[in-house]
Amino acid sequence: MKSGAKILIESLLHEGVDTIFGYPGGTVLPIYDELYDSPLRHILVRHEQAAVHAADGYARASGRVGVCLATSGPGACNLVTGIATAYMDSVPLVAITGQVPTTLLGNDAFQESDITGITLPITKHSYLVNKASELRSIVHEAFYIAGTGRMGPVLIDLPKDVQTDLVADTEPVPDKIVIRGYQPTVQGHPKQIERAVSMITAAERPVIYAGGGVIASGGSAELIRLAETQMIPVTTTLMALGAIPAHHPMNLGMLGMHGTQSANYAVTECDLLIAVGARFDDRVTGRLESFAPNAQIIHIDIDPAEIGKNKPVTLPIVGDVKQVLTEINLKLTENRVGGSWNDRLAVWKQQSIPSGGKDNGLLLPQFVVKTLSDILGDEGVIVTEVGQNQMWAAQYYAFSRPRQWITSGGLGTMGYGFPAAIGASMACPDKTVVDIAGDGSIQMNIQELATVVQFNIPVKIMILNNQYLGMVRQWQELFYDRRYSYTEMSAVDFVAIAKAYGVPGICVTDPADVKDAIQQSLDYDGPFLLDFRIEREENVMPMVPAGAAINEMILEDKR
Amino acid sequence: MKSHTISILVENRPGVLSRVAGLFTRRGFNIESLAVGTCEEPGMSRITAVVIADDEIIEQVKKQLNKLINVIKVIDITDTEHVAREIALIKVAAEPGASRAEVMQLADNFRARIIDVGTRSVILEMTGDTSKIDALVQLLCPYGIKELVRTGKIAMPRGSKTISPKK
Numbered sequence: 001m002k003s004g005a006k007i008l009i010e011s012l013l014h015e016g017v018d019t020i021f022g023y024p025g026g027t028v029l030p031i032y033d034e035l036y037d038s039p040l041r042h043i044l045v046r047h048e049q050a051a052v053h054a055a056d057g058y059a060r061a062s063g064r065v066g067v068c069l070a071t072s073g074p075g076a077c078n079l080v081t082g083i084a085t086a087y088m089d090s091v092p093l094v095a096i097t098g099q100v101p102t103t104l105l106g107n108d109a110f111q112e113s114d115i116t117g118i119t120l121p122i123t124k125h126s127y128l129v130n131k132a133s134e135l136r137s138i139v140h141e142a143f144y145i146a147g148t149g150r151m152g153p154v155l156i157d158l159p160k161d162v163q164t165d166l167v168a169d170t171e172p173v174p175d176k177i178v179i180r181g182y183q184p185t186v187q188g189h190p191k192q193i194e195r196a197v198s199m200i201t202a203a204e205r206p207v208i209y210a211g212g213g214v215i216a217s218g219g220s221a222e223l224i225r226l227a228e229t230q231m232i233p234v235t236t237t238l239m240a241l242g243a244i245p246a247h248h249p250m251n252l253g254m255l256g257m258h259g260t261q262s263a264n265y266a267v268t269e270c271d272l273l274i275a276v277g278a279r280f281d282d283r284v285t286g287r288l289e290s291f292a293p294n295a296q297i298i299h300i301d302i303d304p305a306e307i308g309k310n311k312p313v314t315l316p317i318v319g320d321v322k323q324v325l326t327e328i329n330l331k332l333t334e335n336r337v338g339g340s341w342n343d344r345l346a347v348w349k350q351q352s353i354p355s356g357g358k359d360n361g362l363l364l365p366q367f368v369v370k371t372l373s374d375i376l377g378d379e380g381v382i383v384t385e386v387g388q389n390q391m392w393a394a395q396y397y398a399f400s401r402p403r404q405w406i407t408s409g410g411l412g413t414m415g416y417g418f419p420a421a422i423g424a425s426m427a428c429p430d431k432t433v434v435d436i437a438g439d440g441s442i443q444m445n446i447q448e449l450a451t452v453v454q455f456n457i458p459v460k461i462m463i464l465n466n467q468y469l470g471m472v473r474q475w476q477e478l479f480y481d482r483r484y485s486y487t488e489m490s491a492v493d494f495v496a497i498a499k500a501y502g503v504p505g506i507c508v509t510d511p512a513d514v515k516d517a518i519q520q521s522l523d524y525d526g527p528f529l530l531d532f533r534i535e536r537e538e539n540v541m542p543m544v545p546a547g548a549a550i551n552e553m554i555l556e557d558k559r
Numbered sequence: 560m561k562s563h564t565i566s567i568l569v570e571n572r573p574g575v576l577s578r579v580a581g582l583f584t585r586r587g588f589n590i591e592s593l594a595v596g597t598c599e600e601p602g603m604s605r606i607t608a609v610v611i612a613d614d615e616i617i618e619q620v621k622k623q624l625n626k627l628i629n630v631i632k633v634i635d636i637t638d639t640e641h642v643a644r645e646i647a648l649i650k651v652a653a654e655p656g657a658s659r660a661e662v663m664q665l666a667d668n669f670r671a672r673i674i675d676v677g678t679r680s681v682i683l684e685m686t687g688d689t690s691k692i693d694a695l696v697q698l699l700c701p702y703g704i705k706e707l708v709r710t711g712k713i714a715m716p717r718g719s720k721t722i723s724p725k726k
Contacts, residue, residue, distance in 0.1 A: 305622035
């Protein structure tokens, strides 16, 4: 006989889980008791939201399913933002929550909340487990659902009595499972692939618009091959940075609201847009009618619901990005040489190399990120918070490989970066993980300094500190007549805070000290904090105002 | 915008109705009616939803429903030859005398059954397609409808064609 809690831990090990992120509480005591002498590594965070973000960072950095654990009621509710973050960015997660005993369910018991109900619209699937005997197959199903098809978060809500119930030991579940209502299409339709090949061959001005699906499917090499053999320029979304190296000659950079001129012009002018694992998000497309207005569109995606959701497409291909690209590459037997289209793009690309801010003796965030990129290069895993820090990191770090870049794209969750960096660091102990933060975002989960100290997790925190909620301030400057309503934040001595938690840090105010400070933080064996007091009103440029066409960009600060 | 009849085969699991209904709410789809019950397959239920929306929206509805793990099959049977029925229970004021006779006459004309007779009202059971029920309800309005319950539409393709998934 085995308890539900024991079966849960065994099932996690069976799925190959090595690390989970969690926070104990009343209704998960039986699980924690089993964890006490289990080989599973458990990272004790200081807030449940950090547990789910860390599991998310772990998943994005490793490509495996991330796991977090929280108690019922407030613990479970604190996971909500993180689950929504993972759902929006299709990150494979299994979130396990304790629940009050089945006998008390629905009675408004102490620390009871209907977490399966609350998370219904932000989970790929969820389970409220009624019997310990079902647990093994539920866990197996949950991992399968989270980590296949269009990936996403799955929640398992586990009442306390189910954790303590003793049941006859069930057989290990078979690896192959068939879920009747869940059979994702992996292979692209051969007819559609053939049509895609002839459209690509016939196109004069093709552009690839690559999204997060390229990273999720592991299709980066196939993407680069398609670009190289057919001389098709590639623009990536925020989620796909690293799918093609920053310095690759076919890479136009990011598109959309803070994209490059070359990418946005290319999409506007192209006659064939090949959307690969992307979802035509409003931050990418700007005004929809003006997005790729002269183009036929091929849309490759594993999720049929994304096809035609925002923009009608000429040719849909439902399937796994890597598989479909492989098929297309196989059928494209002749290589193409660049033509006038490539020449035009080369000119645009030359014009749109970001200046990196003006060199006027001020400490500029672009310079900080560029310096970090020059020093750390391929070795770094860059995690960000949300806002200006995120966009500067996206624009000025030269990403060279998939999973090197971890950011909350769809939901735009402030406070995501630091805990996600913890998860990424656990997943990639041989890499240097840096959280590029703002002074606003870092304060949303700053309590995790205690976690990195307790478990000696060598995350480097680099705060681009402008004492503003910078991105909101930027919008207020540009669209609200500089009325900085509640976006100014009082100065915080982050180095002193870090010190209090036991993390060393340096405050940098002079551009001349940037390089040394970064080097010092990277050389230090353990977590480190850098507080860069940057030029306060520096803006993220270029910028497409909300609702404008993506070729209607504001290129430079008027100031 | 037109009215679409969508048949959804779902696994009988806890929360499946919330998932389906929640999806309609979240994506801003309007449900005209929703009827749920068990069906020919053990452990399964069939939901018939009537949704008023443009064709593109219906396409999204179907795709989003299909993404739910407990949803086995979704089809729009609007343009398939099908039969559709709905049941209404109508409690209508019918004082003994002329008005009661008129109500009973109307019921007879519509082939509605009188299933309960009270001192001051009667309950009619009407089975038919939605428009026929609407017509009867409208005609009964002047007498005073005290209570009205409708099941929502259920539908099935004609002939040997089924909406069950291929085995």
